[in-house]
Amino acid sequence: MRTTRQDPYSAVSRQESVLASNKVLRNTYGLLALTLMWAAGVAGVAMMMNLPHPGMLVTLAGFFGLLFLTHKTADSAWGLLSVFAFTGFLGYTAGPIVNAYVSGMANGGELVMMALGGTGAIFLGLSAYVLTTKKDFTFMGGFLFVGIITAFLAGLAAVIFQMPALSLAVSGMFVLLMSGLILFETSRIVNGGETNYIHATVSLFVSIYNLFLSLLHLLGFAND
Incomplete structure:
Protein backbone atom coordinates (compact mmCIF):
# COMPACT_ATOMS: atom_id res chain seq x y z
CA MET A 1 0.00 0.00 0.00
CA ARG A 2 1.38 3.34 -1.03
CA THR A 3 1.35 6.20 1.47
CA THR A 4 1.72 9.89 0.78
CA ARG A 5 4.02 12.01 2.84
CA GLN A 6 2.99 15.50 3.86
CA ASP A 7 5.36 18.24 2.79
CA PRO A 8 6.76 19.70 6.04
CA TYR A 9 7.44 23.04 4.36
CA SER A 10 3.82 23.26 3.24
CA ALA A 11 2.59 22.50 6.77
CA VAL A 12 4.87 25.16 8.24
CA SER A 13 3.70 27.66 5.62
CA ARG A 14 0.05 27.01 6.46
CA GLN A 15 0.75 27.37 10.16
CA GLU A 16 2.52 30.68 9.60
CA SER A 17 -0.40 31.88 7.49
CA VAL A 18 -2.88 31.01 10.25
CA LEU A 19 -0.77 32.77 12.88
CA ALA A 20 -0.51 35.86 10.68
CA SER A 21 -4.28 35.91 10.11
CA ASN A 22 -4.94 35.55 13.84
CA LYS A 23 -2.58 38.44 14.55
CA VAL A 24 -4.35 40.68 12.03
CA LEU A 25 -7.70 39.65 13.52
CA ARG A 26 -6.63 40.49 17.08
CA ASN A 27 -5.14 43.82 16.06
CA THR A 28 -8.20 44.69 14.00
CA TYR A 29 -10.71 43.96 16.76
CA GLY A 30 -8.56 45.73 19.33
CA LEU A 31 -8.25 48.87 17.22
CA LEU A 32 -11.91 48.66 16.21
CA ALA A 33 -12.99 48.64 19.87
CA LEU A 34 -10.82 51.68 20.60
CA THR A 35 -12.09 53.63 17.60
CA LEU A 36 -15.72 52.84 18.41
CA MET A 37 -15.26 54.14 21.97
CA TRP A 38 -13.43 57.20 20.65
CA ALA A 39 -16.15 57.97 18.09
CA ALA A 40 -18.88 57.46 20.70
CA GLY A 41 -17.08 59.87 23.01
CA VAL A 42 -16.79 62.51 20.27
CA ALA A 43 -20.47 62.03 19.39
CA MET A 49 -22.53 70.96 23.21
CA ASN A 50 -25.47 70.80 20.78
CA LEU A 51 -23.11 71.22 17.84
CA PRO A 52 -24.71 71.56 14.40
CA HIS A 53 -24.25 69.01 11.67
CA PRO A 54 -21.43 70.07 9.33
CA GLY A 55 -23.60 69.63 6.25
CA MET A 56 -23.41 67.30 3.28
CA LEU A 57 -20.49 68.94 1.48
CA VAL A 58 -18.23 69.14 4.55
CA THR A 59 -19.21 65.60 5.54
CA LEU A 60 -18.36 64.19 2.11
CA ALA A 61 -15.09 66.15 1.89
CA GLY A 62 -14.05 65.10 5.39
CA PHE A 63 -15.06 61.47 4.84
CA PHE A 64 -13.26 60.92 1.54
CA GLY A 65 -10.32 63.15 2.45
CA LEU A 66 -9.60 61.43 5.75
CA LEU A 67 -10.32 58.02 4.22
CA PHE A 68 -7.72 58.70 1.53
CA LEU A 69 -5.24 59.90 4.16
CA THR A 70 -5.80 56.77 6.25
CA HIS A 71 -5.17 54.44 3.32
CA LYS A 72 -2.06 56.36 2.26
CA THR A 73 -0.55 56.19 5.76
CA ALA A 74 -1.77 52.70 6.69
CA ASP A 75 1.73 51.21 6.45
CA SER A 76 3.36 53.83 8.67
CA ALA A 77 3.10 55.06 12.26
CA TRP A 78 0.92 57.92 11.03
CA GLY A 79 -1.75 55.40 10.11
CA LEU A 80 -3.03 55.16 13.68
CA LEU A 81 -3.39 58.93 13.96
CA SER A 82 -5.23 58.99 10.65
CA VAL A 83 -7.61 56.25 11.83
CA PHE A 84 -8.54 58.18 14.96
CA ALA A 85 -8.93 61.43 12.97
CA PHE A 86 -11.22 59.62 10.51
CA THR A 87 -13.35 57.85 13.11
CA GLY A 88 -13.49 60.92 15.33
CA PHE A 89 -14.83 62.96 12.42
CA LEU A 90 -17.52 60.35 11.75
CA GLY A 91 -18.38 60.39 15.45
CA TYR A 92 -18.83 64.15 15.26
CA THR A 93 -21.14 63.86 12.23
CA ALA A 94 -23.22 61.21 14.04
CA GLY A 95 -23.67 63.32 17.20
CA PRO A 96 -26.11 65.90 15.77
CA ILE A 97 -28.07 63.17 13.98
CA VAL A 98 -28.54 61.17 17.17
CA ASN A 99 -29.35 64.39 19.04
CA ALA A 100 -32.14 65.13 16.57
CA TYR A 101 -33.78 61.79 17.36
CA VAL A 102 -33.31 62.08 21.12
CA SER A 103 -34.66 65.62 21.33
CA GLY A 104 -37.17 65.45 18.49
CA MET A 105 -39.06 62.27 19.40
CA ALA A 106 -40.73 61.27 22.63
CA ASN A 107 -39.09 57.85 22.52
CA GLY A 108 -35.99 58.97 20.64
CA GLY A 109 -33.66 57.53 23.27
CA GLU A 110 -35.30 54.12 22.93
CA LEU A 111 -34.94 54.25 19.14
CA VAL A 112 -31.24 55.04 19.47
CA MET A 113 -30.72 52.14 21.87
CA MET A 114 -32.65 49.81 19.58
CA ALA A 115 -30.48 50.86 16.64
CA LEU A 116 -27.34 50.33 18.71
CA GLY A 117 -28.57 46.92 19.86
CA GLY A 118 -29.50 45.89 16.33
CA THR A 119 -26.13 47.03 15.00
CA GLY A 120 -24.27 45.12 17.69
CA ALA A 121 -26.34 41.97 17.16
CA ILE A 122 -25.84 42.02 13.39
CA PHE A 123 -22.10 42.64 13.64
CA LEU A 124 -21.48 40.00 16.30
CA GLY A 125 -23.72 37.45 14.59
CA LEU A 126 -22.14 37.83 11.16
CA SER A 127 -18.60 37.95 12.55
CA ALA A 128 -19.18 34.85 14.66
CA TYR A 129 -20.58 33.02 11.64
CA VAL A 130 -17.50 33.73 9.53
CA LEU A 131 -15.07 32.97 12.37
CA THR A 132 -16.83 29.67 13.05
CA THR A 133 -17.37 28.42 9.51
CA LYS A 134 -14.27 30.03 7.87
CA LYS A 135 -16.37 30.45 4.73
CA ASP A 136 -14.97 32.60 1.95
CA PHE A 137 -17.19 35.57 1.09
CA THR A 138 -14.67 37.44 -1.04
CA PHE A 139 -16.73 36.60 -4.14
CA MET A 140 -19.12 39.34 -2.97
CA GLY A 141 -16.55 42.09 -3.58
CA GLY A 142 -17.73 43.19 -7.02
CA PHE A 143 -21.40 43.11 -6.08
CA LEU A 144 -20.77 45.12 -2.92
CA PHE A 145 -18.74 47.74 -4.76
CA VAL A 146 -21.44 48.29 -7.38
CA GLY A 147 -24.19 48.22 -4.75
CA ILE A 148 -22.48 50.77 -2.49
CA ILE A 149 -21.83 53.17 -5.39
CA THR A 150 -25.46 52.84 -6.51
CA ALA A 151 -26.83 53.36 -3.00
CA PHE A 152 -24.51 56.32 -2.44
CA LEU A 153 -25.65 58.08 -5.62
CA ALA A 154 -29.29 57.30 -4.82
CA GLY A 155 -28.79 58.74 -1.34
CA LEU A 156 -27.39 61.95 -2.79
CA ALA A 157 -30.38 62.19 -5.12
CA ALA A 158 -32.77 61.66 -2.20
CA VAL A 159 -31.15 64.53 -0.29
CA ILE A 160 -30.88 66.93 -3.23
CA PHE A 161 -34.39 66.35 -4.55
CA GLN A 162 -35.93 65.75 -1.09
CA MET A 163 -37.40 62.32 -1.77
CA PRO A 164 -38.25 60.62 1.56
CA ALA A 165 -39.33 57.35 -0.07
CA LEU A 166 -36.03 57.03 -1.91
CA SER A 167 -34.12 57.91 1.25
CA LEU A 168 -35.93 55.13 3.09
CA ALA A 169 -35.11 52.66 0.32
CA VAL A 170 -31.45 53.69 0.45
CA SER A 171 -31.37 53.01 4.19
CA GLY A 172 -32.72 49.53 3.58
CA MET A 173 -30.11 48.97 0.87
CA PHE A 174 -27.32 50.09 3.20
CA VAL A 175 -28.42 47.67 5.92
CA LEU A 176 -28.02 44.79 3.48
CA LEU A 177 -24.84 46.13 1.88
CA MET A 178 -23.09 46.85 5.18
CA SER A 179 -24.03 43.39 6.45
CA GLY A 180 -22.45 41.96 3.31
CA LEU A 181 -19.37 44.14 3.80
CA ILE A 182 -18.93 42.76 7.33
CA LEU A 183 -19.02 39.22 5.94
CA PHE A 184 -16.63 40.18 3.13
CA GLU A 185 -14.02 41.94 5.29
CA THR A 186 -14.08 39.39 8.13
CA SER A 187 -13.69 36.61 5.57
CA ARG A 188 -10.68 38.37 4.04
CA ILE A 189 -9.01 38.62 7.44
CA VAL A 190 -9.69 35.00 8.40
CA ASN A 191 -8.54 33.61 5.05
CA GLY A 192 -5.43 35.76 4.78
CA GLY A 193 -6.69 38.14 2.11
CA GLU A 194 -6.26 41.20 4.34
CA THR A 195 -2.88 41.66 6.01
CA ASN A 196 -3.17 45.29 7.13
CA TYR A 197 -5.22 45.71 10.29
CA ILE A 198 -5.69 49.46 9.72
CA HIS A 199 -7.40 48.83 6.38
CA ALA A 200 -9.55 46.14 8.00
CA THR A 201 -10.47 48.38 10.94
CA VAL A 202 -11.56 51.24 8.69
CA SER A 203 -13.69 48.93 6.55
CA LEU A 204 -15.45 47.40 9.57
CA PHE A 205 -15.89 50.79 11.26
CA VAL A 206 -17.54 52.29 8.18
CA SER A 207 -19.82 49.23 7.99
CA ILE A 208 -20.89 49.63 11.61
CA TYR A 209 -21.33 53.41 11.27
CA ASN A 210 -23.56 53.16 8.19
CA LEU A 211 -25.43 50.18 9.60
CA PHE A 212 -26.27 52.08 12.79
CA LEU A 213 -27.47 55.25 11.01
CA SER A 214 -29.48 53.23 8.49
CA LEU A 215 -31.22 51.23 11.22
CA LEU A 216 -31.90 54.44 13.14
CA HIS A 217 -33.50 55.98 10.05
CA LEU A 218 -35.69 52.93 9.46
CA LEU A 219 -36.75 52.75 13.11
CA GLY A 220 -37.50 56.46 13.16
CA PHE A 221 -39.66 56.14 10.04
CA ALA A 222 -41.53 53.16 11.49
CA ASN A 223 -42.10 55.05 14.73
CA ASP A 224 -43.25 58.16 12.90
Whole structure:
Protein backbone atom coordinates (compact mmCIF):
# COMPACT_ATOMS: atom_id res chain seq x y z
CA MET A 1 0.00 0.00 0.00
CA ARG A 2 1.38 3.34 -1.03
CA THR A 3 1.35 6.20 1.47
CA THR A 4 1.72 9.89 0.78
CA ARG A 5 4.02 12.01 2.84
CA GLN A 6 2.99 15.50 3.86
CA ASP A 7 5.36 18.24 2.79
CA PRO A 8 6.76 19.70 6.04
CA TYR A 9 7.44 23.04 4.36
CA SER A 10 3.82 23.26 3.24
CA ALA A 11 2.59 22.50 6.77
CA VAL A 12 4.87 25.16 8.24
CA SER A 13 3.70 27.66 5.62
CA ARG A 14 0.05 27.01 6.46
CA GLN A 15 0.75 27.37 10.16
CA GLU A 16 2.52 30.68 9.60
CA SER A 17 -0.40 31.88 7.49
CA VAL A 18 -2.88 31.01 10.25
CA LEU A 19 -0.77 32.77 12.88
CA ALA A 20 -0.51 35.86 10.68
CA SER A 21 -4.28 35.91 10.11
CA ASN A 22 -4.94 35.55 13.84
CA LYS A 23 -2.58 38.44 14.55
CA VAL A 24 -4.35 40.68 12.03
CA LEU A 25 -7.70 39.65 13.52
CA ARG A 26 -6.63 40.49 17.08
CA ASN A 27 -5.14 43.82 16.06
CA THR A 28 -8.20 44.69 14.00
CA TYR A 29 -10.71 43.96 16.76
CA GLY A 30 -8.56 45.73 19.33
CA LEU A 31 -8.25 48.87 17.22
CA LEU A 32 -11.91 48.66 16.21
CA ALA A 33 -12.99 48.64 19.87
CA LEU A 34 -10.82 51.68 20.60
CA THR A 35 -12.09 53.63 17.60
CA LEU A 36 -15.72 52.84 18.41
CA MET A 37 -15.26 54.14 21.97
CA TRP A 38 -13.43 57.20 20.65
CA ALA A 39 -16.15 57.97 18.09
CA ALA A 40 -18.88 57.46 20.70
CA GLY A 41 -17.08 59.87 23.01
CA VAL A 42 -16.79 62.51 20.27
CA ALA A 43 -20.47 62.03 19.39
CA GLY A 44 -21.39 62.43 23.07
CA VAL A 45 -19.46 65.70 23.30
CA ALA A 46 -21.12 66.96 20.12
CA MET A 47 -24.51 66.13 21.62
CA MET A 48 -23.78 67.81 24.96
CA MET A 49 -22.53 70.96 23.21
CA ASN A 50 -25.47 70.80 20.78
CA LEU A 51 -23.11 71.22 17.84
CA PRO A 52 -24.71 71.56 14.40
CA HIS A 53 -24.25 69.01 11.67
CA PRO A 54 -21.43 70.07 9.33
CA GLY A 55 -23.60 69.63 6.25
CA MET A 56 -23.41 67.30 3.28
CA LEU A 57 -20.49 68.94 1.48
CA VAL A 58 -18.23 69.14 4.55
CA THR A 59 -19.21 65.60 5.54
CA LEU A 60 -18.36 64.19 2.11
CA ALA A 61 -15.09 66.15 1.89
CA GLY A 62 -14.05 65.10 5.39
CA PHE A 63 -15.06 61.47 4.84
CA PHE A 64 -13.26 60.92 1.54
CA GLY A 65 -10.32 63.15 2.45
CA LEU A 66 -9.60 61.43 5.75
CA LEU A 67 -10.32 58.02 4.22
CA PHE A 68 -7.72 58.70 1.53
CA LEU A 69 -5.24 59.90 4.16
CA THR A 70 -5.80 56.77 6.25
CA HIS A 71 -5.17 54.44 3.32
CA LYS A 72 -2.06 56.36 2.26
CA THR A 73 -0.55 56.19 5.76
CA ALA A 74 -1.77 52.70 6.69
CA ASP A 75 1.73 51.21 6.45
CA SER A 76 3.36 53.83 8.67
CA ALA A 77 3.10 55.06 12.26
CA TRP A 78 0.92 57.92 11.03
CA GLY A 79 -1.75 55.40 10.11
CA LEU A 80 -3.03 55.16 13.68
CA LEU A 81 -3.39 58.93 13.96
CA SER A 82 -5.23 58.99 10.65
CA VAL A 83 -7.61 56.25 11.83
CA PHE A 84 -8.54 58.18 14.96
CA ALA A 85 -8.93 61.43 12.97
CA PHE A 86 -11.22 59.62 10.51
CA THR A 87 -13.35 57.85 13.11
CA GLY A 88 -13.49 60.92 15.33
CA PHE A 89 -14.83 62.96 12.42
CA LEU A 90 -17.52 60.35 11.75
CA GLY A 91 -18.38 60.39 15.45
CA TYR A 92 -18.83 64.15 15.26
CA THR A 93 -21.14 63.86 12.23
CA ALA A 94 -23.22 61.21 14.04
CA GLY A 95 -23.67 63.32 17.20
CA PRO A 96 -26.11 65.90 15.77
CA ILE A 97 -28.07 63.17 13.98
CA VAL A 98 -28.54 61.17 17.17
CA ASN A 99 -29.35 64.39 19.04
CA ALA A 100 -32.14 65.13 16.57
CA TYR A 101 -33.78 61.79 17.36
CA VAL A 102 -33.31 62.08 21.12
CA SER A 103 -34.66 65.62 21.33
CA GLY A 104 -37.17 65.45 18.49
CA MET A 105 -39.06 62.27 19.40
CA ALA A 106 -40.73 61.27 22.63
CA ASN A 107 -39.09 57.85 22.52
CA GLY A 108 -35.99 58.97 20.64
CA GLY A 109 -33.66 57.53 23.27
CA GLU A 110 -35.30 54.12 22.93
CA LEU A 111 -34.94 54.25 19.14
CA VAL A 112 -31.24 55.04 19.47
CA MET A 113 -30.72 52.14 21.87
CA MET A 114 -32.65 49.81 19.58
CA ALA A 115 -30.48 50.86 16.64
CA LEU A 116 -27.34 50.33 18.71
CA GLY A 117 -28.57 46.92 19.86
CA GLY A 118 -29.50 45.89 16.33
CA THR A 119 -26.13 47.03 15.00
CA GLY A 120 -24.27 45.12 17.69
CA ALA A 121 -26.34 41.97 17.16
CA ILE A 122 -25.84 42.02 13.39
CA PHE A 123 -22.10 42.64 13.64
CA LEU A 124 -21.48 40.00 16.30
CA GLY A 125 -23.72 37.45 14.59
CA LEU A 126 -22.14 37.83 11.16
CA SER A 127 -18.60 37.95 12.55
CA ALA A 128 -19.18 34.85 14.66
CA TYR A 129 -20.58 33.02 11.64
CA VAL A 130 -17.50 33.73 9.53
CA LEU A 131 -15.07 32.97 12.37
CA THR A 132 -16.83 29.67 13.05
CA THR A 133 -17.37 28.42 9.51
CA LYS A 134 -14.27 30.03 7.87
CA LYS A 135 -16.37 30.45 4.73
CA ASP A 136 -14.97 32.60 1.95
CA PHE A 137 -17.19 35.57 1.09
CA THR A 138 -14.67 37.44 -1.04
CA PHE A 139 -16.73 36.60 -4.14
CA MET A 140 -19.12 39.34 -2.97
CA GLY A 141 -16.55 42.09 -3.58
CA GLY A 142 -17.73 43.19 -7.02
CA PHE A 143 -21.40 43.11 -6.08
CA LEU A 144 -20.77 45.12 -2.92
CA PHE A 145 -18.74 47.74 -4.76
CA VAL A 146 -21.44 48.29 -7.38
CA GLY A 147 -24.19 48.22 -4.75
CA ILE A 148 -22.48 50.77 -2.49
CA ILE A 149 -21.83 53.17 -5.39
CA THR A 150 -25.46 52.84 -6.51
CA ALA A 151 -26.83 53.36 -3.00
CA PHE A 152 -24.51 56.32 -2.44
CA LEU A 153 -25.65 58.08 -5.62
CA ALA A 154 -29.29 57.30 -4.82
CA GLY A 155 -28.79 58.74 -1.34
CA LEU A 156 -27.39 61.95 -2.79
CA ALA A 157 -30.38 62.19 -5.12
CA ALA A 158 -32.77 61.66 -2.20
CA VAL A 159 -31.15 64.53 -0.29
CA ILE A 160 -30.88 66.93 -3.23
CA PHE A 161 -34.39 66.35 -4.55
CA GLN A 162 -35.93 65.75 -1.09
CA MET A 163 -37.40 62.32 -1.77
CA PRO A 164 -38.25 60.62 1.56
CA ALA A 165 -39.33 57.35 -0.07
CA LEU A 166 -36.03 57.03 -1.91
CA SER A 167 -34.12 57.91 1.25
CA LEU A 168 -35.93 55.13 3.09
CA ALA A 169 -35.11 52.66 0.32
CA VAL A 170 -31.45 53.69 0.45
CA SER A 171 -31.37 53.01 4.19
CA GLY A 172 -32.72 49.53 3.58
CA MET A 173 -30.11 48.97 0.87
CA PHE A 174 -27.32 50.09 3.20
CA VAL A 175 -28.42 47.67 5.92
CA LEU A 176 -28.02 44.79 3.48
CA LEU A 177 -24.84 46.13 1.88
CA MET A 178 -23.09 46.85 5.18
CA SER A 179 -24.03 43.39 6.45
CA GLY A 180 -22.45 41.96 3.31
CA LEU A 181 -19.37 44.14 3.80
CA ILE A 182 -18.93 42.76 7.33
CA LEU A 183 -19.02 39.22 5.94
CA PHE A 184 -16.63 40.18 3.13
CA GLU A 185 -14.02 41.94 5.29
CA THR A 186 -14.08 39.39 8.13
CA SER A 187 -13.69 36.61 5.57
CA ARG A 188 -10.68 38.37 4.04
CA ILE A 189 -9.01 38.62 7.44
CA VAL A 190 -9.69 35.00 8.40
CA ASN A 191 -8.54 33.61 5.05
CA GLY A 192 -5.43 35.76 4.78
CA GLY A 193 -6.69 38.14 2.11
CA GLU A 194 -6.26 41.20 4.34
CA THR A 195 -2.88 41.66 6.01
CA ASN A 196 -3.17 45.29 7.13
CA TYR A 197 -5.22 45.71 10.29
CA ILE A 198 -5.69 49.46 9.72
CA HIS A 199 -7.40 48.83 6.38
CA ALA A 200 -9.55 46.14 8.00
CA THR A 201 -10.47 48.38 10.94
CA VAL A 202 -11.56 51.24 8.69
CA SER A 203 -13.69 48.93 6.55
CA LEU A 204 -15.45 47.40 9.57
CA PHE A 205 -15.89 50.79 11.26
CA VAL A 206 -17.54 52.29 8.18
CA SER A 207 -19.82 49.23 7.99
CA ILE A 208 -20.89 49.63 11.61
CA TYR A 209 -21.33 53.41 11.27
CA ASN A 210 -23.56 53.16 8.19
CA LEU A 211 -25.43 50.18 9.60
CA PHE A 212 -26.27 52.08 12.79
CA LEU A 213 -27.47 55.25 11.01
CA SER A 214 -29.48 53.23 8.49
CA LEU A 215 -31.22 51.23 11.22
CA LEU A 216 -31.90 54.44 13.14
CA HIS A 217 -33.50 55.98 10.05
CA LEU A 218 -35.69 52.93 9.46
CA LEU A 219 -36.75 52.75 13.11
CA GLY A 220 -37.50 56.46 13.16
CA PHE A 221 -39.66 56.14 10.04
CA ALA A 222 -41.53 53.16 11.49
CA ASN A 223 -42.10 55.05 14.73
CA ASP A 224 -43.25 58.16 12.90
